[in-house]
Amino acid sequence: MVLKIEPLNIRQHIRSDFSCGKDSLDNYIRKQASQDLKRRVATVFVLVDEPDFNVLAYYTLSSYTIDITALDESFAKHLPRYPLLPATLLGRLAVDYRQTGRRFGELMLIDALRKSLDVSTQVASLAVVAEALDEEALSFYIKYGFRQFTQNPMKLYLPVKSIAEL
Numbered sequence: 416m417v418l419k420i421e422p423l424n425i426r427q428h429i430r431s432d433f434s435c436g437k438d439s440l441d442n443y444i445r446k447q448a449s450q451d452l453k454r455r456v457a458t459v460f461v462l463v464d465e466p467d468f469n470v471l472a473y474y475t476l477s478s479y480t481i482d483i484t485a486l487d488e489s490f491a492k493h494l495p496r497y498p499l500l501p502a503t504l505l506g507r508l509a510v511d512y513r514q515t516g517r518r519f520g521e522l523m524l525i526d527a528l529r530k531s532l533d534v535s536t537q538v539a540s541l542a543v544v545a546e547a548l549d550e551e552a553l554s555f556y557i558k559y560g561f562r563q564f565t566q567n568p569m570k571l572y573l574p575v576k577s578i579a580e581l
């Protein structure tokens with residue numbers, strides 16, 4: 416068995432059984448992800464243990480913009496006063512409940528951050544933004560250095576500059 420993170424292939428990867436305990440995240444990978452991929456709204460990456468193609472975890476990435484006024488002053492003061500700034504959205508990240516505690520969440524997060532960092536050398540992005548569904552998800556992201564937006568504390572960002580250090 417070989418763990419692999421791959422772009423979602425709707426003909427190959429099995430999503431029907433995915434369950435992380437959050438209906439919105441389960442329904443997304445089962446029903447919505449293929450549409451988002453087709454419409455270029457998000458890229459979707461899945462973790463599988465080949466030759467088994469059941470999805471064990473997934474995340475999505477998209478381009479995004481941040482309103483400069485939403486950033487905390489210590490970060491914003493180093494930035495140009497453009498009204499909107501480029502970012503990368505880590506829209507969703509979830510691990511199947513039967514796999515929790517195997518550090519798959521960390522593996523997927525680090526892979527998403529590495530891809531975001533790589534892509535930012537071609538298309539600029541100053542931060543990765545994530546949205547936490549609840550307090551648990553919030554503490555997961557904070558653990559990895561994400562900072563909360565002041566106006567919306569369930570939304571977090573990690574400056575791309577910090578990713579290389581992480």
Ligand SMILES: CC(C)(COP(=O)(O)OP(=O)(O)OC[C@H]1O[C@@H](n2cnc3c(N)ncnc32)[C@H](O)[C@@H]1OP(=O)(O)O)[C@@H](O)C(=O)NCCC(=O)NCCS
Nearest residue numbers: 435508509510515516517518519520521548551552554555
């Ligand atoms: C949150 C989630 C992605 C974590 O995945 P996981 O594979 O269980 O976590 P890992 O094994 O990689 O844990 C890595 C670290 O994060 C911590 N952690 C895991 N889940 C956590 C949680 N819910 N809250 C706070 N910390 C958490 C672990 O204790 C571990 O810390 P350690 O280094 O001190 O041991 C997963 O539980 C999940 O999919 N939950 C439901 C969906 C969700 O909430 N997604 C978040 C985006 S909205």
